[in-house]
Structure formats: C-alpha cells, structure tokens
Amino acid sequence: MIGTEQIIEITYLVATALFILSLKWLSSPSTARHGVRAGELGMLLAVGGTLLHHDIVDYKWIAIGLVLGTIIGVPLGKVQMTAVPQRTALSHAFGALCVTLVGTAEFYLRAPDVPRFMMAVLSMEVILGSLTFTGSLMAAGKLQEILPQRPITYRGQNIVNLSLLAIAVGVAAYLVLHPGQTQYFPAVVGIPLVFGVLMIIPIGGADMPTVISLLNSYAGLSAAAMGFVLDSKLLIIAGALDGASGFILSVNMSKAMNRSFSNVLFGAFGQEQAAGAAVQQAQPVRSATAEEAAAILAAANKVVIVPGYGMAVAQAQHKVRELYDALTKRGVDVKFGIHPVAGRMPGHMNVLLAEADIPYDKLLDMEEINGDFPQTDVALVIGANDVTNPAARNDASSPIYGMPILDVDKARTVMVIKRSMSPGFAGIDNPLYYLDKTLMLFGDAKSFVGALVRELAGGQS
Amino acid sequence: MKLDLLTSLYVFMLAGFIGFEVIRRVSPLLHTPLMSLTNALDAIAVVGAILLVGEHKSTLSTVLGTIAIVAATGNLVGGFLITDRMLKMFRASGPKKP
Numbered sequence: 001m002i003g004t005e006q007i008i009e010i011t012y013l014v015a016t017a018l019f020i021l022s023l024k025w026l027s028s029p030s031t032a033r034h035g036v037r038a039g040e041l042g043m044l045l046a047v048g049g050t051l052l053h054h055d056i057v058d059y060k061w062i063a064i065g066l067v068l069g070t071i072i073g074v075p076l077g078k079v080q081m082t083a084v085p086q087r088t089a090l091s092h093a094f095g096a097l098c099v100t101l102v103g104t105a106e107f108y109l110r111a112p113d114v115p116r117f118m119m120a121v122l123s124m125e126v127i128l129g130s131l132t133f134t135g136s137l138m139a140a141g142k143l144q145e146i147l148p149q150r151p152i153t154y155r156g157q158n159i160v161n162l163s164l165l166a167i168a169v170g171v172a173a174y175l176v177l178h179p180g181q182t183q184y185f186p187a188v189v190g191i192p193l194v195f196g197v198l199m200i201i202p203i204g205g206a207d208m209p210t211v212i213s214l215l216n217s218y219a220g221l222s223a224a225a226m227g228f229v230l231d232s233k234l235l236i237i238a239g240a241l242d243g244a245s246g247f248i249l250s251v252n253m254s255k256a257m258n259r260s261f262s263n264v265l266f267g268a269f270g271q272e273q274a275a276g277a278a279v280q281q282a283q284p285v286r287s288a289t290a291e292e293a294a295a296i297l298a299a300a301n302k303v304v305i306v307p308g309y310g311m312a313v314a315q316a317q318h319k320v321r322e323l324y325d326a327l328t329k330r331g332v333d334v335k336f337g338i339h340p341v342a343g344r345m346p347g348h349m350n351v352l353l354a355e356a357d358i359p360y361d362k363l364l365d366m367e368e369i370n371g372d373f374p375q376t377d378v379a380l381v382i383g384a385n386d387v388t389n390p391a392a393r394n395d396a397s398s399p400i401y402g403m404p405i406l407d408v409d410k411a412r413t414v415m416v417i418k419r420s421m422s423p424g425f426a427g428i429d430n431p432l433y434y435l436d437k438t439l440m441l442f443g444d445a446k447s448f449v450g451a452l453v454r455e456l457a458g459g460q461s
Numbered sequence: 462m463k464l465d466l467l468t469s470l471y472v473f474m475l476a477g478f479i480g481f482e483v484i485r486r487v488s489p490l491l492h493t494p495l496m497s498l499t500n501a502l503d504a505i506a507v508v509g510a511i512l513l514v515g516e517h518k519s520t521l522s523t524v525l526g527t528i529a530i531v532a533a534t535g536n537l538v539g540g541f542l543i544t545d546r547m548l549k550m551f552r553a554s555g556p557k558k559p
Contacts, residue, residue, distance in 0.1 A: 019502050020479060026495055027486040029551040036545045039502055043537060050508040056515030065514065065527045069507075069534020076535055077542025081550075084493060087543065091500045091536045098506045098533040105513055105522040105529075117466055216496055223506050228469050230509050236469055237476040238506075242499040244480030249492060340489060347492030351547055359554030365489045 004052050011049030012234040018042030019238055023245070029360055046234060081355045082312055085344040086143035089212055093136035095219045099226050100129035104189060106229055112180030118229060119179050123172035125225035127192045131165075132218040134196030139211055142200070143344055151204040164195045205309070206386065208344045210253040217246025249346050256340035256366075258392075258403035285421070288439040290448060293415055294455030296439075300377035300413075302333045304369060306406055307349050308342045310383015310418070314445035320382065321356040323449050326456040335362050337369035337379075337406050339387035370407050379411035383418075383445050389430045399428055414438040417448050494547045501540025507533035 018038045025035035056062070079087045103126040107114070114122070141147035168191035171184050203211050224239025226232075254260060288296075297303060305324070311317060327334050336358070342349045350363050364372075373379060381388055384406075391398035392405045408414050409432055416433060418440060432438060441448055487495050507530055514526035 015505075019505075020483065022498065022502065023480070023483045023487070023495075026491055026498060027483075027488065029488070029491060029548070029553070032491060032494065032548045032551070033545065036498065036541060036548060039498060039544075040541050043502070043505065043541075046505055046508055047511070050511050053512060053515065055512065058515060058517045061514045061517075061523055061527045062511050062530060065510070065530025066534050069531040070538050072531065072535035073538025073540075074542065076539030077546070079543070081547070084497075084543070084547075087539075088493075088496055088500065091497070091540060094532040094536045095500060095503045095506065098504075098510060098529040098536075101525040101529040101532075102506065102509050102513055105519075105525040109518055109522055212496070216499065220499065220503055223503050224473055226506060226509055228466075228473075230512070231465060231469065232509065233469070233472050235505060235509060236473050238502050240473050240476035241480040241484075242503040244477050245484045245495060245499040248481065248484050249496065252489075252492075338489075345493060346496065347489060347494070350490045351493045351550070354547070354550040354552075357550070357552070360490055360551045361553050363490060 004054055008049040008052055011045040012232075015042035015046040015049075016234055016237050018045070019241060023241060081351055082315060083144075084351060085208065085212065085348060086140045088345055089136045089140035089143055089215070092212070092215045092219045093133050093140065096129045096132035096136060096222060099219075099222045100126055100133055100189065102226060103129060103229065104185075107185055108182070111182045111185075114179035116176050116179075119176045120172075121225045121228040123169075123175065123188055125222050125229060126189055127168055127172060128218050128222035128225065130189050131192035131196035131199065132215050132222060134193045135200050135211075136196075136215050136219075138197055138200035139203075139208065139215065142203075142205065143208060149205040151202045153202045157198075157202055161195060161198050164191055164198070168192050168195065205344065206341070207257075209341045209346055209348070210250055210257065210259075212345045213246050213249035213253050215246070217243050217250055220244070220246055253341055253346060256404060258400070283434045285433050285440050286436070286438065287442055288415070290441070290451035290455050293439060293441055294452050296413060296415075297327060297332070297378055297380070297452065298330055298456060300327075300332055302335075302372075302376045303327060303378045303380060304335050304337045304372065304376045304408070304411065306337045306339075306342075306379060306381045306384050306388060306408055307353065308339075308382065308384025308387060309344060309348075310385075311445055312343055312348065312352055312383070314383060316382060316446040316449050317352045317356040319446050319449040319453065320353070321358055322453045323456070324358055324362075326453050330456070335364055335369065335372070337366065337372075337408075338363055339366050339384070339406055342384055342387055366404060366406055373407045373410040376411040378413045378415060379408035381408060381414065381416040381418075382449065385418075385430055386428060388416075388432055389428065391428070391431055395431070408432065409435060409437075412437065415441055417441045417443065417445050419444060490551070491548075494544050497540050497544045497547065501537055501544060504533045504537035504540060507537060 022035040022039035025031040171187045220239050220242025227235030338349045388408045390409045392400045392403040510526045510529035
C-alpha cells in the first residue's frame with residue numbers, strides 16, 4: 001500500500017533526477033532547451049507533491065504566495081538581455097531571502113529545543129542567506145548603476161568586515177551551545193545583512209563576474225543548509241548543484257583574472273589604480289576614419305572581433321551583427337574572440353551576440369581563438385580594454401601581469417573602437433594602443449560600427 | 462537522528478561531486494544560462510516555505526513563509542522563462558530552420 005507520504009517522496013526522487021539531467025543537457029546548445037524542460041517538469045512534480053502533504057492545513061497563504069511570486073517572476077523573466085547581469089544578481093537576492101526567512105521561522109518554531117547540529121546548520125543557512133541577500137542587492141544596484149560602480153575603499157575596511165563576520169559566527173556558536181537564548185538570534189541575521197553591504201562596497205565593475213559567481217555559490221550553499229535543517233534530500237541536492245556551479249564559475253573567473261578569491265574580495269584593486277594611471281603619458285597613436293578602417297576590413301581574409309563591456313553599454317551588438325553580415329557577404333571569415341571576464345557576468349557577451357543572431361559556432365573562447373591571431377588580418381576590439389592588454393604578458397610591473405589575455409597584438413592589424421584614450425576599469429594604461437599596427441577608431445561603439453557598415457555597403461555598390 | 466544527519470552529509474557530498482562533474486562540461490558559451498538555470502532550480506526551496514506556511518504553526522512563520530514563497534516563486538518562474546529565452550537565441554550557422 002503506497003501512502004501519500006511515499007508518493008511525495010517519489011516525486012522528490014524523480015525531481016532530483018530531472019534536475020541533474022537538466023544541468024547535464026545544458027552542456028551543449030543543441031540539447032540545452034531540453035534541460036529547461038526537464039528542470040520545469042522536476043519543479044512541477046516537486047511542488048505538486050509537496051502540496052499533497054498531510055501536514056498542510058491551510059492553502060490560502062500558499063496560493064497567495066504562489067500567485068504573487070508568479071506576478072513578480074514573469075517580468076523578471078522578460079528583462080532585456082543587456083540587463084541580465086543585474087537580473088541575475090537580483091535573483092540571487094530572492095533565493096537568499098527565501099532561505100533566510102524560512103531559517104528564521106524554523107528557529108523560532110523550534111527554540112529552545114534545537115539540537116546542536118541543527119543549530120549549527122541553521123546558523124550557516126541564515127548567515128550565508130542574509131549576507132547573500134544584501135550583497136546581491138548591492139551588486140544588482142551597482143550593475144543597474146543606481147549605486148556608484150567604482151570601488152569605495154577606506155583604511156581598515158577588511159578588518160572591520162572580517163570582525164563583523166567573526167562576531168556573527170561567534171554569536172551563532174553561542175546559540176549552538178545555548179539555543180534557548182533566543183534574544184541573540186537577531187544578531188545572527190542582522191550582522192551578516194550589514195556584512196553583505198560592506199562586502200560589496202569595495203568591489204568595482206570589472207570584478208562583478210567573479211562576485212556574481214561567488215554569490216551564486218553562497219545562495220546554493222545556504223539552500224543546501226536549509227535542506228539539512230528540514231531534512232530534505234531534494235533541497236540538499238539542488239543546493240549542492242547550485243553551490244558547485246557557482247564555485248566552478250568563480251574559480252574560472254578568478255583564473256581568467258589571475259587573481260585569487262580572497263584577492264577579489266579583500267584586495268583593493270582601487271589602490272593599484274593610482275600606480276597604473278601614473279605611468280600614463282602622452283604617446284603618439286595612429287587613428288583612422290570609418291572610411292579607412294572599412295577599406296582595410298574589406299581587404300582582409302580573416303577578421304576576429306573582440307567585444308567587451310563597452311559593446312554592451314553602447315548596445316552595439318545589433319550593429320555588430322550588421323558588420324558581421326556585411327563582411328561575411330564579402331567572403332571575409334569573421335569570428336568572435338571572447339574573454340571569460342568580458343562583460344559583467346560569465347558568458348555575458350555570448351548572450352548579447354546570440355541575441356543579435358550571430359551563430360554560436362562563431363563565438364570562440366579565449367583558448368580556442370588565441371592560436372588564430374597570428375593568421376588574422378584584422379583584430380577589431382569593440383569596447384574591451386584590459387583583456388587585450390599585452391602588458392599582462394610582458395610587463396612584470398603591471399598590476400594585471402599574469403592575467404591571461406586575448407593576443408590581439410599578434411594580428412597583422414589591430415583596430416580599437418574606443419571613445420577616448422581614457423584607461424579602462426582597472427585604470428591601467430594599455431600599450432596595445434601605441435603599437436605601429438594599431439589603429440584607434442575614436443567614437444561611440446554603436447555609431448562607429450554603424451559607420452563601418454555604411455562604408456562597406458557604399459563601397460560595394 | 463545521528464544516522465539521518467550522516468546520510469544527509471553523504472547526499473550533500475555526492476551531489477557536490479555530481480554537480481562538479483556535470484557543470485564542468487558546460488561550455489563557456491552557456492555560462493549565463495547556466496547561472497539562471499541553477500538559480501531557477503535553487504527555487505526548489507519553495508517546498509520548504511510551502512510546508513512552513515501550510516502547517517500554520519505561528520503567525521510569524523506564516524508571514525515569513527509567505528514572503529519566502531513569493532521570493533522563491535519569482536525566481537522559479539523568472540529563472541525558467543529567461544533561461545529558455547536565452548537558449549532560444551543560440552543557433553548554429555547555416556540555413557535557418559523554419
């Protein structure tokens with residue numbers, strides 16, 4: 001005889017398998033959409049199964065919550081592709097909020113008889129959840145440019161931040177031993193909320209890909225901790241998958257910047273800016289008009305376009321597609337070289353270019369494309385800076401020395417579309433611009449690429 | 462009780478390894494959809510919130526739980542929607558399929 005309890009457990013089991021398959025199918029663009037279906041089906045089963053639970057005595061507030069959540073979720077699913085980084089940060093905040101609130105409620109329901117292990121994971125759930133909540137909101141604010149993007153640093157910042165976290169952990173440890181002292185619990189929620197804000201204040205725009213990935217990982221781990229508290233294997237597994245994903249992405253991102261985790265979180269890149277900017281001096285650069293640049297592009301056999309955050313800011317991706325079409329029509333082989341940290345989150349450029357309808361097999365990551373540059377006639381850099389800086393390869397004194405870069409300087413001609421000579425986010429001067437083979441194309445990315453397209457069209461008729 | 466915890470730890474560890482191996486194979490091309498999909502899957506926390514609200518043990522737990530359901534459902538619906546929208550855009554070169 002199978003009871004409701006067993007049916008619920010079976011839906012959870014099937015949902016777990018579907019979640020794993022969902023991520024497995026994401027490994028290739030051809031099966032990826034099956035992955036979404038599998039995830040949706042798993043979610044439907046798990047939520048449906050949960051609603052059967054005989055402990056549920058009141059459905060009113062569940063229904064209200066589900067409806068309100070759907071009303072909020074639909075617009076969140078329909079944001080512009082350029083707004084995806086801040087949307088992602090916001091969804092980390094939502095996930096963390098859910099976990100924190102459930103953890104808080106569970107504590108007050110169970111206190112004062114909370115077993116030690118339970119109290120320990122519950123504290124972990126609430127600490128990770130609340131710091132991820134405010135941290136992600138701060139990140140979303142910076143990405144949406146509601147908050148200033150530049151890092152704000154002050155002396156003793158790391159000491160202040162770490163002491164706060166230590167106090168929160170200390171209070172949690174006290175509660176593990178004395179769970180009846182419920183009056184201390186607000187500190188376990190409140191201090192990490194403040195810590196989350198302070199943690200993101202010193203982080204600049206260029207570090208966002210790593211930070212978003214790290215917050216992703218925290219959100220997953222806090223959900224897994226919630227799974228321990230509620231004794232839900234499904235939640236533990238989903239949280240572990242999310243945590244692993246965020247962790248892998250953070251490692252990738254830090255590697256791509258040649259920095260350690262702790263360096264991203266606690267290293268004040270801002271202080272290095274001053275040193276970098278001081279080196280800047282007036283050196284001659286060669287600039288070109290759209291007409292000259294278009295002529296060189298039209299004569300090329302092989303062109304690699306290197307997009308960066310500047311392309312996203314200028315919303316130039318659709319103009320870039322027109323340029324891709326115009327060049328491809330002339331028989332030019334056009335590919336895109338994408339640095340792992342280009343943009344504001346992992347894979348940001350790929351999504352924007354795919355949105356502009358550029359086939360994904362033309363989008364190559366750094367390791368795939370770097371061998372191609374010596375045979376490339378023109379490398380066209382659009383709104384990217386530090387990821388093309390040859391100083392990372394050959395100037396040991398440069399703050400970004402050792403960071404893997406796209407070797408655009410090995411192409412026969414380099415073109416850089418840039419608004420002015422001002423240095424990039426890291427504030428480091430780029431020797432690429434002073435090479436003899438480099439042509440600076442001064443202007444807004446969108447209008448300059450548009451001008452190139454017009455010149456190419458004009459030349460053909 | 463002790464055994465249950467140990468089982469949970471085993472589950473967590475194994476899921477971590479599976480996650481690591483599966484996600485390592487995801488192409489950098491799809492890292493943004495990966496993040497939005499894992500976010501949507503993470504919204505499974507909604508089951509915890511549903512039970513909390515449904516059991517209706519205290520006003521506090523119902524209020525906090527309802528907000529938690531709203532947040533998680535927002536992620537769930539929004540996360541799947543945007544992941545699918547993004548993946549729809551990725552197409553290979555060659556003639557467009559109708």
